[in-house]
Amino acid sequence: MATYKYPRAATTVDIIIFTIREQALHVLLVNRGIDPFKGSLALPGGFVQVNETLIAAAQRELQEETQLANFHLKMFGVFDDVNRDPRDRVISIGFYAIVPSHDLIVLAGSDAEHADWYPFESLPSLAFDHKDIIDLAFSNLTSDLYNTCLAAKFLDEEFTLAEFQAVYETILTKKVDKRNFRKWISSTDYFIKTDNKKSGAQHRPAALYKIKDALKPSEKIAQIQVNNSEHENKSKSETESNNNTNNDYNKGYEQGFKKALSKITNFIKQQD
Amino acid sequence: MATYKYPRAATTVDIIIFTIREQALHVLLVNRGIDPFKGSLALPGGFVQVNETLIAAAQRELQEETQLANFHLKMFGVFDDVNRDPRDRVISIGFYAIVPSHDLIVLAGSDAEHADWYPFESLPSLAFDHKDIIDLAFSNLTSDLYNTCLAAKFLDEEFTLAEFQAVYETILTKKVDKRNFRKWISSTDYFIKTDNKKSGAQHRPAALYKIKDALKPSEKIAQIQVNNSEHENKSKSETESNNNTNNDYNKGYEQGFKKALSKITNFIKQQD
């Protein structure tokens, strides 16, 4: 039992796990085994313990619910409507994660909850304000596609550029120009061609690429980063200098914002 | 007394109030009257009550400490290091606000704390992780300069373009090209020329501008917005559809992201 002079809001994390299966973006949802919204679908997540950071809480919840660890998690929003949870005042922090489609290890939930994948384009109605949370997560996902290398997280460690391009086309639901896409790949410093090739198909083998080692997961924590463009002016200490429990995998994935967000609309064909 | 089965983190808000005085960006700091960090300088802020949103808490704290109301507040980050407050586990949400330099109403604090302005470029050492919070706030401020009209909040309701340009030059510590700046003004839909002029100086009178009425404060709440660029693809419901207690002034100020963040580096002369 904990006793406080004044009542406190509870703090939770909610996590959107994105994957691509059957050429469509999917989101992991759990069937709630308890009230409120018992029987409804909801995002995985749960209460933050007093001795862990938010991202550590998100990692822990995911591990409990999916047996997967070491997610690349990104904080993207705060949900603080006073009545968003009928039981109590609950402030929730949203994170999103990306997993490769083959990691579909499903997923006996901790509380006899059943977890499964649902297509982003036709989500059922959800508990709490989780629909809003997903929308904001998606909005962040799309903008991160061209500003970070994290879209590679949808794929295996080594991937062909055709596979990678398909990730963008699936999420953006737009055709992408192959030559311009490849020009972008080499204009960023995110990716590197390996010596390996993927052969076996009935055509020329494709070179395999991977994320540059320098960008591999390190010991940096997620922080909501609203802007990362390069203004060489008085940024003083680095914006990421705060938050420091080291248990995450975000650094590098947000490095090297060579180009500003205008990238987002790059080489998305102007058709329609 | 409030009693919970499991201990809870406390939730606080910290607010950075920016203003420009003596041609320099300043930040409001208070002298802490109580431990921890008694006597140190710190950001205004305080605990969130269970029946108010974060932004409402920020508004309330500011009103208590500065007698000013109706700030334009923007949420920009979450600070959740486990040991950031020596007393207890405290998760803080950062907001920033902008006030015109003449509103320097200072500011007998609520707890016999003395509040005053400090130049951003030479801040003293601060309590807690408040230095990190300020750095992230500044980083958000600079990126918002060209993506919203909120820089006008540094000025009176009606302002000349020279005054407005000086805001940008002060914050970015760069010279800005007058013609390109004015082209940007008219390329956005944020501002409108009034029929009034500012005369009296020893030169040609300057036209006064103001923020377009359509962009004036309305009933929308602040949400951390990582991306707002226009991808006309499946943004599904609007990203700002969440968070809805109506007590804020943010809408419009974030509307109409016509251009992506590349704007940030606009018409900042390449001199050094």
Place this chain on the structure above:
DNA sequence: GCAAAAGTGTTCCCGATACACCCATGC
């Protein structure tokens, strides 16, 4: 009439877009 800031257009350059053909493999 002179000092001092207001106001205004054009050129250049680079990066974003569009676009079509040859290459290597499996069968």
Place this chain on the structure above:
DNA sequence: GCATGGGTGTATCGGGAACACTTTTGC
């Protein structure tokens, strides 16, 4: 040898950036 996807270069266009002179007032 043919079907299939892998791989590559160029020309155009638009927006960002640089740049100088005329206008209007106060004294």
